[in-house]
Amino acid sequence: xxxxxxxxxxxxxxIAAIATVMASNxxxxxxxxxxxxxxMASNFFILDAADVALTEAAVGAGVSTVLxxxxxxxxxxxxxxxxxNWLAVVVLGVLAFALxxxxxxxxxxxxxxxxxxxxxxxxxxxxxxxxxxxxxVVTAILASFRGYDTLGEVLVIFTAGIGVLSVLxxxxxxxxxxxxxxxxxxxxxxxxxxILRVVGKLVIPVLMLFALVVQFHGKYTPGGxxxxxxxxxxxxxxxxxxxxxxxxxxxxxxxxxLRLAAFGATLYAGVGLVCMxxxxxxxxxxxxxxxxxxxxxxxxxxxxxxxxxxxTTVLIMIFNAIANRPTY
Amino acid sequence: MIFDWxxxxxxxxxxxxxxxxxxxxxxxxDVYTRMHAASVTETLGTMLxxxxxxxxxxxxxxxxKLFAILVFLLFTAPVSSYALANAALLGGLKPKLQVxxxxxxxxxx
Numbered sequence: 001x002x003x004x005x006x007x008x009x010x011x012x013x014x015i016a017a018i019a020t021v022m023a024s025n026x027x028x029x030x031x032x033x034x035x036x037x038x039x040m041a042s043n044f045f046i047l048d049a050a051d052v053a054l055t056e057a058a059v060g061a062g063v064s065t066v067l068x069x070x071x072x073x074x075x076x077x078x079x080x081x082x083x084x085n086w087l088a089v090v091v092l093g094v095l096a097f098a099l100x101x102x103x104x105x106x107x108x109x110x111x112x113x114x115x116x117x118x119x120x121x122x123x124x125x126x127x128x129x130x131x132x133x134x135x136x137v138v139t140a141i142l143a144s145f146r147g148y149d150t151l152g153e154v155l156v157i158f159t160a161g162i163g164v165l166s167v168l169x170x171x172x173x174x175x176x177x178x179x180x181x182x183x184x185x186x187x188x189x190x191x192x193x194x195i196l197r198v199v200g201k202l203v204i205p206v207l208m209l210f211a212l213v214v215q216f217h218g219k220y221t222p223g224g225x226x227x228x229x230x231x232x233x234x235x236x237x238x239x240x241x242x243x244x245x246x247x248x249x250x251x252x253x254x255x256x257x258l259r260l261a262a263f264g265a266t267l268y269a270g271v272g273l274v275c276m277x278x279x280x281x282x283x284x285x286x287x288x289x290x291x292x293x294x295x296x297x298x299x300x301x302x303x304x305x306x307x308x309x310x311x312t313t314v315l316i317m318i319f320n321a322i323a324n325r326p327t328y
Numbered sequence: 329m330i331f332d333w334x335x336x337x338x339x340x341x342x343x344x345x346x347x348x349x350x351x352x353x354x355x356x357x358d359v360y361t362r363m364h365a366a367s368v369t370e371t372l373g374t375m376l377x378x379x380x381x382x383x384x385x386x387x388x389x390x391x392x393k394l395f396a397i398l399v400f401l402l403f404t405a406p407v408s409s410y411a412l413a414n415a416a417l418l419g420g421l422k423p424k425l426q427v428x429x430x431x432x433x434x435x436x437x
Contacts, residue, residue: 193414199407206400 002046003109009043027077030068037061050222051138054214058230063315066237070322132296134219142224143300143307147283150303151268154310158265161314165258168321200242207235215308219297225304229311237319245323254320257313264309271302335383342376349373358424359416363409370405 037060107114215228240248285299352365
């Protein structure tokens with residue numbers, strides 16, 4: 001039964017992907033992209049990857065659609081038709097054919113002898129109750145067993161935020177500039193729609209509360225810093241859309257966001273350094289507390305908080321930078 | 329037992345309304361009537377299905393979560409319909425109205 005639903009969502013995914021590419025209006029294209037992400041999230045959920053599904057739904061369908069809209073407002077929503085490049089078509093065709101052939105070598109879905117299930121996964125599943133003792137194995141793997149990878153991801157997100165800020169901060173010389181804040185004061189989001197504002201403001205606190213649950217309950221149920229950060233940023237973006245982006249950037253000033261993002265990443269790396277100072281290896285939480293299990297708990301809590309802080313602030317920073325970009 | 333039958337009946341009714349909504353979206357002539365058909369799916373259909381699932385789950389944490397989803401949908405579905413209709417109207421889509429084209433004899437063509 002589940003495989004039937006899975007096949008259905010996969011078919012819809014293919015349709016959504018083709019529609020995304022075919023749409024010549026980029027606005028419609030980004031809407032299709034949101035639908036694609038939502039379908040992908042449900043597909044992840046069917047595969048029992050609830051943590052990934054939560055993140056995909058929050059980031060793919062929620063946050064990135066808003067960011068696309070903001071970017072389209074800055075550029076334009078019509079696709080520029082280029083001449084068909086036959087070399088690219090041939091390369092893509094060959095690549096697609098090779099990937100199609102490669103799928104025949106793939107193990108069947110749920111095959112217990114598949115390479116993924118023979119490598120380190122059984123060890124993680126067996127040892128998580130003994131070494132870390134939290135119910136959600138995904139969080140244990142992300143924050144503790146593979147803490148180096150997650151630290152890398154956080155640094156990548158931080159770098160991406162700084163990159164977007166520096167690109168959007170570019171100003172041409174000798175041109176009259178309307179600052180984004182002045183423009184925002186004129187437009188003020190969708191403030192003239194009373195229904196949207198009232199219901200949207202009802203949603204914002206619930207969304208923030210849910211983000212906090214996802215952040216701090218991530219050791220027991222699906223969730224963690226990444227999805228919580230995206231949800232919290234979505235709440236702030238909703239506020240910016242409802243009340244005007246100048247107010248959202250007044251509530252969450254860019255400089256404070258930048259500092260908090262740096263603080264989140266530093267907190268993560270700092271926990272690792274403290275572990276080294278206490279005589280363990282980098283990101284070896286066992287030494288944080290006399291009881292290694294509590295040490296792991298404290299370490300994961302701090303590290304996930306750092307992840308959540310960085311993701312939230314970087315997403316808010318990008319939204320504010322795009323929505324408040326000066327127009328020339 | 330009785331809850332089980334009730335839950336299946338509600339599921340069937342919900343499925344029926346979702347199907348009706350789907351047919352309506354395909355068959356209706358313009359945006360506004362299509363949204364009218366889709367709203368059957370997102371209010372009546374979803375509500376019945378969620379109620380059925382709540383009955384099926386019994387007195388459980390899952391029931392509370394389903395109830396929360398129900399309340400959330402009751403708040404957001406009409407608002408998104410309103411936003412969509414408003415955007416369509418502002419974008420210049422006129423509702424398709426039947427024009428009474430009465431001929432001289434007083435008959436419709």
